[in-house]
Amino acid sequence: MKYFNILMILNMIIFFSTKANGQGAIMGLNDLEISASYPSCGSFNFMQNIQTETADLVDLSDEFMEKITRLVQIHKDDREYADLLVIPVVFHVVYNGEDENLPDSIIYNQIEILNECFRRTNADASETRSEFIELVGDTKIEFRLAEVDPFGAATNGITRTATDVENFGGILPYGPGESDEIATWVGDSLYYNLFRLTELSLGGSDAWDTEVYLNIWSGDLRIFEPEFGDIEELVYFALATPPLDHENWPEELLTELAEFEQGVLIHYVNVGSNNQNRLPAPYAAYNGIVTTGKILVHEVGHYLGLRHIWGDGDCTADDFILDTPNSNNSSNWTCSHAANSCIDDIGGTDLKNMVENYMDYSRGNCQNSFTIGQADVMRTVLEINRPFLAETISTANIDNLSKFDHLNIYPNPFKTEIHIENASNYSNFKIFDLSSKIVISGELNSTRINVSDLATGTYIIEVANENSILRTKIVKE
Ligand SMILES: [Zn+2]
Numbered sequence: 001m002k003y004f005n006i007l008m009i010l011n012m013i014i015f016f017s018t019k020a021n022g023q024g025a026i027m028g029l030n031d032l033e034i035s036a037s038y039p040s041c042g043s044f045n046f047m048q049n050i051q052t053e054t055a056d057l058v059d060l061s062d063e064f065m066e067k068i069t070r071l072v073q074i075h076k077d078d079r080e081y082a083d084l085l086v087i088p089v090v091f092h093v094v095y096n097g098e099d100e101n102l103p104d105s106i107i108y109n110q111i112e113i114l115n116e117c118f119r120r121t122n123a124d125a126s127e128t129r130s131e132f133i134e135l136v137g138d139t140k141i142e143f144r145l146a147e148v149d150p151f152g153a154a155t156n157g158i159t160r161t162a163t164d165v166e167n168f169g170g171i172l173p174y175g176p177g178e179s180d181e182i183a184t185w186v187g188d189s190l191y192y193n194l195f196r197l198t199e200l201s202l203g204g205s206d207a208w209d210t211e212v213y214l215n216i217w218s219g220d221l222r223i224f225e226p227e228f229g230d231i232e233e234l235v236y237f238a239l240a241t242p243p244l245d246h247e248n249w250p251e252e253l254l255t256e257l258a259e260f261e262q263g264v265l266i267h268y269v270n271v272g273s274n275n276q277n278r279l280p281a282p283y284a285a286y287n288g289i290v291t292t293g294k295i296l297v298h299e300v301g302h303y304l305g306l307r308h309i310w311g312d313g314d315c316t317a318d319d320f321i322l323d324t325p326n327s328n329n330s331s332n333w334t335c336s337h338a339a340n341s342c343i344d345d346i347g348g349t350d351l352k353n354m355v356e357n358y359m360d361y362s363r364g365n366c367q368n369s370f371t372i373g374q375a376d377v378m379r380t381v382l383e384i385n386r387p388f389l390a391e392t393i394s395t396a397n398i399d400n401l402s403k404f405d406h407l408n409i410y411p412n413p414f415k416t417e418i419h420i421e422n423a424s425n426y427s428n429f430k431i432f433d434l435s436s437k438i439v440i441s442g443e444l445n446s447t448r449i450n451v452s453d454l455a456t457g458t459y460i461i462e463v464a465n466e467n468s469i470l471r472t473k474i475v476k477e
Pocket residue numbers: 041042043044298302308
């Protein structure tokens with residue numbers, strides 16, 4: 001068990017904090033040891049850790065999820081599902097060894113898997129059990145590696161940064177018998193260590209504007225443990241920052257959250273299904289389970305507002321999604337079609353645990369579905385909390401996506417006038433300030449827009465025609 005020292009302590013912290021929330025299952029020491037023996041996704045733990053340092057992030061996030069659920073219900077009947085929402089992605093490859101310098105082919109494979117899973121064109125969609133078929137669906141959300149970088153230059157959407165940092169989890173300065181110190185270190189340092197990936201000055205790669213790109217960073221997320229025999233310990237396969245709601249949130253919490261860039265961090269071994277890297281002992285048992293490209297699907301689900309399907313608690317804990325069955329725990333990286341851990345009522349049926357769901361911890365080759373309720377939540381989060389991230393394309397144009405353009409505005413930053421490339425493709429435009437208020441709008445009769453009246457600052461410009469809405473960020477100097 002010596003390998004699992006940090007994991008055990010970390011899980012004890014999670015155990016105690018979920019218990020303090022009143023959500024946690026009552027677990028005995030044996031359960032704790034079993035639960036301690038596998039790494040996980042760190043998204044919910046990240047929220048809990050912030051909560052221990054500032055205000056009630058998890059409670060506030062519960063309120064946020066309730067609000068989203070209400071909005072989904074209100075708009076259920078008039079919901080415009082025809083539009084395809086396309087999210088530009090920048091993939092930051094941060095490498096210390098050549099193994100970590102993932103070739104483009106792995107990134108392309110990962111983006112393809114992401115799209116197949118979100119559009120339900122995955123080959124294993126046929127394996128969804130019949131009782132769930134009516135509940136699952138196409139999210140109509142797609143991901144494209146960015147074609148234009150924040151400076152307007154052409155890009156393939158992949159950045160590569162060599163780093164001196166060998167383990168982004170950090171170096172554990174404690175050894176056997178120092179459990180309290182290790183627990184404190186995990187609480188104080190681990191997330192800051194991991195998020196070094198998102199800053200060039202700390203050995204990572206700087207984010208591209210997180211309001212208009214989904215930023216994904218891959219690197220070595222392990223913790224190095226010199227006092228435990230030079231073990232490189234993996235606590236999290238990946239983690240994502242949840243969407244934030246600034247409405248009524250305390251300033252201290254927003255200040256704390258602002259220290260962490262929005263996006264997804266993923267251990268390099270877990271990217272793609274054609275990645276030749278493998279988890280070493282003592283994690284070798286997870287090879288094949290978490291190396292199918294589905295870990296990123298799960299994390300992007302978190303980034304777009306989804307919780308774990310078991311609600312990170314017992315049968316009373318909710319994921320705030322109406323059409324997902326309850327369960328009292330994750331599937332612990334198994335794939336049991338027999339499990340039915342909680343009684344629920346979805347359309348009059350007590351459904352079994354939905355191990356097919358990407359938001360469970362089931363084996364990658366067991367996961368094949370998002371429910372329509374989950375798709376509704378993600379699309380509503382995009383509308384409300386990440387309003388400038390996705391570009392909207394109507395179904396009329398979906399078959400014609402090779403013609404899809406990214407919006408190119410120059411100069412940017414600008415002073416008195418901006419030019420729009422391919423302006424003739426669009427009929428009108430709007431310029432928003434960052435509170436989503438329209439400051440200028442009109443028909444697009446020329447390639448130039450006079451913006452001399454705008455105050456210095458950052459804006460979002462949107463151009464539209466009958467088929468699509470494109471947005472990008474612009475800055476007035
Ligand atoms: Zn997760």
